[in-house]
Amino acid sequence: MAVKVKLPNGKDEPHMLDSVALLEDLPEHGLVHGQVGTIVEALEGAYEVEFADTQGRAYAEVALRKQQFLVLRHEPIQAA
Incomplete structure (x- = not known):
């Protein structure tokens, strides 16, 4: 069962950065489950995500549907 969370300032959709x-x-893009990227653009029905190494060099940029990624949260979030 999925837990619904209430995000700070109503942020329940993915956003830039x-x-x-x-x-x-x-x-086909050289990417595997679990790799971490950054949203760099919101598209119609998708998000452009850039994947970079620890030196900041981009090695892939792919348009992904929301179902293909999990937004990582660095601040405490209370379950709704």
Whole structure:
């Protein structure tokens, strides 16, 4: 059963610069489940996510549907 959370300031949709984790392998882009990226653009029905190494060098940029990633939260969030 999924837990509904109440996010600070009503932020329940992904936003620019949110950190996300990939929920599926995308071998055509050299990406695997769990890799972390950053939303760099909101598209019609998708989000452009950039994946970069620890030096900040981008190695992939892919348009993903919301179901393909999990937004990572760094602040405490209370369950609704």
